[in-house]
Amino acid sequence: MKITVVGAGAMGSLFGGLLAERGHEVTLVDVNAAHLQAIQSQGLRLHTDQSDRHIRALRACRPDEADGVPDLVLVFTKTLHTASALAGVAHLIGPETHVLSLQNGLGNVEVISQHAALGRILLGVTTWPADLVGPGHVHSHGQGVVRLMSADGRDRPFVATVAQALDEAGLACTVDAAVWTAIWEKVAFNAALNSICTATQCTVDQLGAIDDGPALAFCVVDEVLAVAQAQGVTVHADACKARVADAIGRHVGHKPSMLQDVLAGRRTEIESINGAVVAAAAAHDIPVPCTRTLLQIVRLVQARQAGTAPAGSVIH
Numbered sequence: 630m631k632i633t634v635v636g637a638g639a640m641g642s643l644f645g646g647l648l649a650e651r652g653h654e655v656t657l658v659d660v661n662a663a664h665l666q667a668i669q670s671q672g673l674r675l676h677t678d679q680s681d682r683h684i685r686a687l688r689a690c691r692p693d694e695a696d697g698v699p700d701l702v703l704v705f706t707k708t709l710h711t712a713s714a715l716a717g718v719a720h721l722i723g724p725e726t727h728v729l730s731l732q733n734g735l736g737n738v739e740v741i742s743q744h745a746a747l748g749r750i751l752l753g754v755t756t757w758p759a760d761l762v763g764p765g766h767v768h769s770h771g772q773g774v775v776r777l778m779s780a781d782g783r784d785r786p787f788v789a790t791v792a793q794a795l796d797e798a799g800l801a802c803t804v805d806a807a808v809w810t811a812i813w814e815k816v817a818f819n820a821a822l823n824s825i826c827t828a829t830q831c832t833v834d835q836l837g838a839i840d841d842g843p844a845l846a847f848c849v850v851d852e853v854l855a856v857a858q859a860q861g862v863t864v865h866a867d868a869c870k871a872r873v874a875d876a877i878g879r880h881v882g883h884k885p886s887m888l889q890d891v892l893a894g895r896r897t898e899i900e901s902i903n904g905a906v907v908a909a910a911a912a913h914d915i916p917v918p919c920t921r922t923l924l925q926i927v928r929l930v931q932a933r934q935a936g937t938a939p940a941g942s943v944i945h
């Protein structure tokens with residue numbers, strides 16, 4: 630399969646590298662010049678539990694250098710960059726090209742549908758972890774899975790083809806018609822842990838220092854899942870809270886990506902996580918005070934980091 634990965638940071642490099650190792654024709658498209666240059670000169674260094682190796686059978690380039698129409702565009706930018714990233718590769722998206730998002734948060738289909746019909750959008754969720762440790766150098770340790778489906782909910786042959794390609798690449802991928810359950814439960818997990826850690830500058834395990842930490846996280850989970858249910862999505866609150874409690878118990882010293890973004894002076898994915906939940910809650914008239922307050926605090930934190938006021942982001 631001819632695959633273009635748009636946003637080849639931690640996750641895009643992991644997925645692109647593993648797919649290239651399976652013989653797929655992979656192009657990594659990114660805007661990080663040092664990362665691109667390192668891959669171009671030495672290959673992608675991928676350090677997994679299996680081995681630490683360099684993958685050279687792939688191309689890495691800027692959006693304006695990419696050419697040829699791929700079968701699949703795999704979007705792995707942070708959600709706030711999806712629209713501009715897809716605009717940058719619009720020349721690659723042909724009438725038969727499918728676009729897959731495994732990004733966190735909500736609203737990904739809406740953004741991608743500016744560039745591809747709903748029947749050509751694939752949507753999913755992944756629990757694989759990855760870190761960009763330096764230019765051209767990605768770590769991924771532990772296990773994960775991928776679940777995906779066609780965004781229009783139909784049983785489409787290409788979805789099974791993509792799932793098979795990811796599965797054969799070692800990414801444990803299944804087609805799952807209940808992907809919205811997994812997406813909302815992951816949104817609840819991220820809305821709780823990422824925003825609380827970003828607001829407090831706690832690592833995930835430090836949320837367990839006093840009972841108020843888990844209690845606040847569980848409150849956010851309940852709010853987010855109430856919104857999911859109002860949208861007709863089946864969710865499992867106890868299982869989701871157990872995953873949150875497990876992370877607090879085991880993610881010792883880990884700074885969630887949102888906190889890492891703030892500490893590095895970057896904008897965060899807060900709008901597509903807590904922000905999207907607050908917007909959906911308003912449409913259903915569901916109160917989400919904890920999720921909303923954390924959204925406001927993280928907006929303030931990232932505005933302070935950027936040294937600017939958060940234009941146009943006031944909640945009415």
Ligand SMILES: NC(=O)C1=CN([C@@H]2O[C@H](COP(=O)(O)OP(=O)(O)OC[C@H]3O[C@@H](n4cnc5c(N)ncnc54)[C@H](OP(=O)(O)O)[C@@H]3O)[C@@H](O)[C@H]2O)C=CC1
Pocket residue numbers: 635636637638639640641658659660661662692705706707708710713714715717731732733734755756757758759760761886898
């Ligand atoms: N990392 C993880 O463990 C997991 C992440 N996710 C989700 O996956 C998504 C990607 O996360 P992650 O890989 O960590 O993010 P990264 O920040 O590591 O990678 C995103 C990459 O996209 C690049 N980019 C930004 N703008 C553009 C553009 N216009 N065109 C092309 N590339 C662009 C960034 O460059 P630059 O840095 O220069 O802006 C960066 O290299 C997020 O939604 C995240 O929540 C999901 C599961 C686990």
Ligand SMILES: CC(C)(CO)C(=O)C(=O)O
Pocket residue numbers: 818819822823833876880883884885886887
């Ligand atoms: C999994 C989590 C929420 C922390 O445990 C995280 O690190 C992230 O999404 O960035």
